[in-house]
Each structure stands twice: as structure tokens, then as C-alpha cells.
Amino acid sequence: MAARQRKPAGTRRDGRQDGRRGVAARARGLFDAFEHLVGGLGTALLALAGLLWLVLVALTCVIGLGLLLAPTVPRVVRSVAERERGRLSRWGPEIVGLGPAPAGVRAALADPAVRRELCWLLVHATLGLFLGLAALTLVVDAVQDITYPMWWRALPVQDPAPTMVFWDVHDDADAWAVALLGVGLAVCFLALGTGMARLQAWPGRRLLAPTADMDLSLRIAQLSATRAAALDAHAAELRRIERSLHDGAQNRLVAVTVLLGAARRALAQNRPGAEDMLERAQETAEQALAELRTVVRSILPPVLADRGLADALAGLAANCGVPCRVDVDALGRCAASIEATAYFVSAEALTNISRHSRARHATVTVRRAGGRLSLRIEDDGVGGADERHGSGLTGMRSRIEAHDGRLTLTSPPGGPTTLDVELPCGS
Amino acid sequence: MRIVIAEDDPLLREGVALLLRAESLDVVATTDSPDTFLAAVDAHRPDVAIVDVRMPPTHTAEGIAAAVEARRRQPGLAVLVLSAYVEQAFATELLAAGTDRLGYLLKERVGRVGEFLDALHRVAAGGTAIDPEVVAQLLTRTRSDSGLERLTARERDVLALMAEGLGNTAISERLFISGGAVHKHIRSIFAKLDLAPTDRADRRVTAVLRYLEETQRRG
Numbered sequence: 001m002a003a004r005q006r007k008p009a010g011t012r013r014d015g016r017q018d019g020r021r022g023v024a025a026r027a028r029g030l031f032d033a034f035e036h037l038v039g040g041l042g043t044a045l046l047a048l049a050g051l052l053w054l055v056l057v058a059l060t061c062v063i064g065l066g067l068l069l070a071p072t073v074p075r076v077v078r079s080v081a082e083r084e085r086g087r088l089s090r091w092g093p094e095i096v097g098l099g100p101a102p103a104g105v106r107a108a109l110a111d112p113a114v115r116r117e118l119c120w121l122l123v124h125a126t127l128g129l130f131l132g133l134a135a136l137t138l139v140v141d142a143v144q145d146i147t148y149p150m151w152w153r154a155l156p157v158q159d160p161a162p163t164m165v166f167w168d169v170h171d172d173a174d175a176w177a178v179a180l181l182g183v184g185l186a187v188c189f190l191a192l193g194t195g196m197a198r199l200q201a202w203p204g205r206r207l208l209a210p211t212a213d214m215d216l217s218l219r220i221a222q223l224s225a226t227r228a229a230a231l232d233a234h235a236a237e238l239r240r241i242e243r244s245l246h247d248g249a250q251n252r253l254v255a256v257t258v259l260l261g262a263a264r265r266a267l268a269q270n271r272p273g274a275e276d277m278l279e280r281a282q283e284t285a286e287q288a289l290a291e292l293r294t295v296v297r298s299i300l301p302p303v304l305a306d307r308g309l310a311d312a313l314a315g316l317a318a319n320c321g322v323p324c325r326v327d328v329d330a331l332g333r334c335a336a337s338i339e340a341t342a343y344f345v346s347a348e349a350l351t352n353i354s355r356h357s358r359a360r361h362a363t364v365t366v367r368r369a370g371g372r373l374s375l376r377i378e379d380d381g382v383g384g385a386d387e388r389h390g391s392g393l394t395g396m397r398s399r400i401e402a403h404d405g406r407l408t409l410t411s412p413p414g415g416p417t418t419l420d421v422e423l424p425c426g427s
Numbered sequence: 428m429r430i431v432i433a434e435d436d437p438l439l440r441e442g443v444a445l446l447l448r449a450e451s452l453d454v455v456a457t458t459d460s461p462d463t464f465l466a467a468v469d470a471h472r473p474d475v476a477i478v479d480v481r482m483p484p485t486h487t488a489e490g491i492a493a494a495v496e497a498r499r500r501q502p503g504l505a506v507l508v509l510s511a512y513v514e515q516a517f518a519t520e521l522l523a524a525g526t527d528r529l530g531y532l533l534k535e536r537v538g539r540v541g542e543f544l545d546a547l548h549r550v551a552a553g554g555t556a557i558d559p560e561v562v563a564q565l566l567t568r569t570r571s572d573s574g575l576e577r578l579t580a581r582e583r584d585v586l587a588l589m590a591e592g593l594g595n596t597a598i599s600e601r602l603f604i605s606g607g608a609v610h611k612h613i614r615s616i617f618a619k620l621d622l623a624p625t626d627r628a629d630r631r632v633t634a635v636l637r638y639l640e641e642t643q644r645r646g
Contacts, residue, residue, distance in 0.1 A: 246481070250511055253434045257538025258439065262446040265540045271449065284438060 030190065032141060033197035036091060040124075040200040041132025043084045047125040050080045054121075074101040081117040084124070084204045093202070095209050096218050113214060120207035131200040138189045145182025148177040177396070230402030231393060244295050252288035254282050300340060308337045310354035314366055316347055321354030322379065324362040331368055334425040341403055342375050342423060345396050349377040349419050352392060357381025357417060367424065375421040381414030428551055431569060432457045433464035433493065434479040434509070435486075435539030443537055450544060459483075461493035468497045468504065475553065479534075480510040480517060491517050495524075502619045505550045509534045513560045514566075519640060526592070543599070555592030555632040562590040565639040573642035577619045585612040590635045624630045 054073055060066035073105050078101035085095040098113055108114045145165070151176045155389040169175055180417030210218055259281035296302075304312040310328040317324035333339070346364055367374050385391040387409060400407045405423035430452055434588065437459070439446040444454045456467040460483050467489055468476060475499055480490040507530035508521060518531050530550040534573045536558065537543045546556035566587065581602075588598045599609045613631075617624045622634050 018592045143584070205590055243486070246511055247436070247486075251439055253572070254534040254537070255442045255534045256435075258442040261538035261540040262442070262449055262541070265446075266449060277445075 004233070030193050032091070033193040034135060034189075035043070036197040037132050037135035037200060039087055040128055041136060043080065044085060044124050044129035044132050044200075046080045046083060047121050048129055050076050050121055050355065051125040054087070054118075070105045071103070072138065074105065074114055077101070077114065077117050077121055081120065081208055084120075084209050087206050088201055088208070092205065095205070096215070096222075098210070098218070113248075116211075120203050123203040123207075128200050128203070130426070131196050133288075135189070135193065135196055138185055139235070142182050142185035142189060145178050145185060148178040148182065148297075152178070181342070195361050221387075226398075226401045226404065231400035233398040233402060235318050236395065241295060241299060243296070244291075248291035248295065249288045252284050252291060256283045256288065259284065266353065267382070286336045299344065304339055304343050308333060309342055309366065310340075312343050313346055315365065316343070316350055317364060320350045320362065322350075322359050322362050322381075324350060324353075324364065326364045328366045329368075331366060331373075334368075334373055334423075338373060338403060338425055339398055341405070342373060345400065345407075345419075345421055346377060348368075348392050349394055352375075352385065353379045357383075371425050373423045373425050377419045377421075377422070378416060380416050382413075383411045384413040385411035385417050387411060428475060428547075429473040429595055430454045430475050430477060431464065431467045431473040432477045433467075433482065433490065434477070435459045436479075439534070439572070440633060442576050445537075446540065447538065450540075451578070452547075461489045461496075462474070464493055465497060465500070468501060472501065475505045475507060475547065477507045477509060477547075481575070482506060484523045488517060488520075494521065498524075498528075503528065505546060506530070507532065507550050507556065509537070513558050514528050515561055518557065518561045526555045526557075526613045527634065528555075528593070531561060532556060532558045533560055534600075537577070546592075548606050549592060549594075552564070557591045557632070558638070559587065559591055562587050562639075565590070569639055569642045575642070580618060582612050582616050582619075585609060586616055586635060589613065589631050590615075590639065592632050614615065 032231075053076055057066045057069045057073055060069065078098070082097050085097055089095050101114060102108045105340055125386075145373050149172065152169055165178055165181065167174065167177070169178060209215075259277050263274045263277035263281065266272070266277065301312055301315075308331070310326070310331055313326045313328065317326045334342075350362065350364075353359055357379045361381035362377065362379040365378075366378040385393070387397070393409065397407050400421055400423065403423055405421060408420040410420075411417040430447060432443055432447075432454060434443065434457070440457050444457050447454050455471045455473055458464040458467050464476070467473075476494065478490045478494045478497075480488055481492070482489040490508060490510075494508055498504050498506060505554055506527040508517075509532055510517065511534050513531070513533055521531055522529060528550055530546055532543070532546060536546070537569065550556050566575070566583070575583070575586075584602060585598060588601060593601065595609045595613070596605055599606045602609070612631065614624060616622075621639055622638060625631055625634065
């Protein structure tokens, strides 16, 4: 599974068709295609294993053993298909996973999704495998042949020809001919590489993507789940505000009335101490105001509404316990709820960084690509952040998923920690 | 009068203690949790306990449970429950075992020192102090066919003050009417609501509160 997430070459920020940049983009595209083909080879091998298992189970059905093993087949097929879905989602349109396969052979066969997965298994285990092997052979042979003149003399004399070369190599001219063949192979891959990668992925994109009605029901299930999470997050937020108002400003104000009442009593009865009580009442009222300000800021910071996300984040970074750099590029304005979510996620993440990470530097990067806002918060701390411990990350996630966004946390022990958030900008 | 205070907010706890001590009342202990409060009640055997509803650990209604428990341990203990907001359900829970020696007030009433001290003394003397807010909630939530609409506006005022636990003299002072007028209004109210007439303030509170609770709208 070599495929890593990369920006597709077409969406790079700069539109200038500078020659050098064009070549770089092409080279990048070819490299990606090779990575995809090798990744596809991995899942194709898995698909082949799945196919062999299917055939084995079918054959042993004759002696009865296969009937016992049959229920494993849909599970095996589904797990291979889910791997391919994950792989394809990393470099193209997302293909939603389907979860566990139906229990029982009959239910599985009645499920159109399972039937489509079986078709895909057959195609990917043959065509996908062939394309992956062909690409690997092309590239390996091209490299071997092009470099051949440099090392052919080091080979034992009786077997001087590399693989796929049909003439004997006796002198430098023969060796250079091999190199020429290597160039030919490289040109072949240059011409065909991206097409092969696309062809290899095509059956998966067609057959593993949910059909329209299934897509809809999956989407509904996902929306119901995120909506419930949104309501939970909302209720938790209200509880937090209620608690901070009650424990803070409200109690302070009650204390003010108590102190004022006591002071008035003292004045009316000409007892000493009224001045002292009034002073304490005033101090307490000031505390109440400060606490109200804090609560208001935590609901929606005024700077966010007035000046936008960039300035609000700069303010956060300035108050962060760890030196923090903010890098915001051509952001424009997003929907208020999206900006607020991005702000609170950053605030929470920076709080976590100053509390737990022991980092020396943190970076907040915000970019806007098309309709999506991507937010990345990195630190060079000790890592080991875990979503299962501490409700902060869970709260962040439900807040983000409520907006149909995505959160990815990478925090190996020893660090560094990276939090990637993607949010739709809204209109 | 020996008083124990249970309030988790330190500023408020000290504020109330300061105010009561300035009035020459004997605050024997101030506590910040239900457990320390019950321990202080056992140790000092106070006349009155002033208890906050929201206390640790969950900050919901620990104070109510603590007050009920303190009265179980020391029958005859007068309890004045203070709350940042009044909830009639809390009042019902608190008053379930009778209304005498009980008070349930909003915290900010403490600032009206005169009325607060009246309520404190009333509760200590065996009476009742119910926050006007609770009474208002009860009055607005009663069914429309409950008989309350047969009362005149003045009679409703008198009913509300009765429900707060005020005696005839206090009612006449609040409404600037004579004691005889108060007496007449109360007789009329009891007749219109079909309640057995009584002059004892504590029994009146029970009767009126029970009446209001029973005639509440369902749902």
C-alpha cells in the first residue's frame, strides 16, 4: 500500500504554464501513477487470494466442507473490497465504505453490492494484477537497461544479457543498444503510465462505488449520525455555558447584592464596616464583568465576527503558551459557523499543545481550495495524543462532523503531532 | 440563634456569614459540601441550616438531599434552602414531608436583608418561607378550571403571600391593608377554594401549596 495522499497535479495553485514547472508536474504525475499501479498490485494480489479462496470453497462444496466455509467468502470479499475503497479514496473521489458484509450466503448473494464486489474481484484479480505487474516490469527493466552500460562488464561472462534482451552482449555497442531499449521502455511507461493507472482503478471506481439509491441510504445514515452528534455537541456546549454563567457571573452578582444589603444595613444602623463592604461589592462586580466577558468570548469571539478568521487566529497564537506561527493564505470569508468551528478547533488544539505537548513550536496553516477550508495544526512536541482519552478531541470531532467536515489526527509517541481538519466553506 | 451554612462558592459563603454575624447571629460553622455540612450539623446541633442547592460533586441538587438528610438526623432542625434559580420540582421534593421549619428562597433575596432576616426568623420559629418566584410558578401553571379565577385580584395577592408563608400581620404590612381586611380576604379565599379554614400560618401554607400543586396542569 504505497499510495500516499497527494495533491493531484491539476489543482496546483499556480496557473502559470512555466515550462520547468510543467515538466515537474508531469514527472510528479508519472511518479503518482507508478505509486498507484504498485498499490493496485497489492490489492490485486489480495483479490487473487480472495478469488482462489472462493474457487477452493466452491470445489470443496462437493464434499460438504465448502458449505461450512461458504459464509466466510462474503466477509473475505468485503474486506478486500474495503481495502481497495480506502486506497482509491486516498487519491480520487471518496468511495464510502459499506461496513460489514451481510451474514449468510443467501443474504449476501441477494445484496447487489456483494454481487458487484464479486465482479470487481474477478476483474481486479486478472486485469488489475496484469497491469500492476506490467507497470512494475516496465519500470524495473527500464532502469536496469538504461544503466546497463555502466555495470555490464561486472557480470559473469557466460550470461551477459539482461532479462527481456534477445541478443548477446559482447561489447560496448551491444550494451548501448540495451540502454536504447531501456529508453524505449521508459518512453512506453511515459506514454502509457497514467492511462494504465486509470484503467487499473476504473473497475473499482465503477463497481465499488455505491449505486445511486444505496449511496443515498448510506448518506442518510451518515447524516443522521452526524446530526445526532451535532445535537449532542450543541447540548454539551449549552451545558458548558450554563455552568460557567452559574458558577461565575451569577454567583458573583448574588454576592454583590448580599454585600450591598449588608452595607446598607450597616449604614442605616450607623455601624462601622460599610465602606469595606462596598469596596468588596465593587471588586466582586468587576469580577462578574470579567467572567461575563470570558463567557461571551467563548460563545463567539467578537474579533471573529468583526475581523475574520485570520485575525482571530493571530490573536489565539499570540496568547498561546507555545511560540506559534499562523499561516493563512487568501482566505476570504466563509460561513460564520465554519469560521467559528475552525476557530474553536484551533483554540482547543493550541490549548492542548500548551498543556500537554511540551512542544517548542506550533504552526497553524489555513488554506482554501475550491469549496473547502483546510486547517492544519502541527507541533514538535512529545506526541501520543489519543482521542479516547480526554473529551476535547471527541468534542472537536463531533463539531467538525456536524459540518460534514473531516478530522485526522496523527500523533505517534515521540511526536510530532499533526491535526488535519477539512471543512466545507458553505455559501 | 445558632446557624450552619453550606455553600460551595467561597465568596458567597463568606458574604452570607459576614452579613449574619453583623446582625449578631451566631454562625457556628461554614461548610462547602454535603458531607462536611452533615458532619457540622451532627457536631454543632444548630437551630437553623442555610443550604445551597447546587453543591459538589455533581452540582445539581445535592443541597436538597443534604437538607432532607439533615432533618432526618435532627428532627426539628429548621432549614433554609438557597438556590440560584427556583425550580418548583425542588420545592415539592423539599416540602413533601411538611412545610414547617422550611424555607426555599432565591439566593439574591439575601441582599434584601430585612426580608431575609424575617424569613430566617420565621423558619426558625417553626414557620415557612417560600420564594415568591415559586409561588408565581405554581399560580401560572394551575389549570384554568381550578377555582382560582373566582378570586379577586386582591385575594390572589393575599393567596400568594400566604403561600410564601407570611402571617396575617406581615401580609397586612406588605399590602398596606388592615388586619381585619386580611382576615376577611383569607376567609373568602378558603370558601371559594373549598378549603377547611384555619388561622395557623403553617397549616395554611400546606393547604394552599397542596391545593396549587393538585390543580396544576398535567404535562
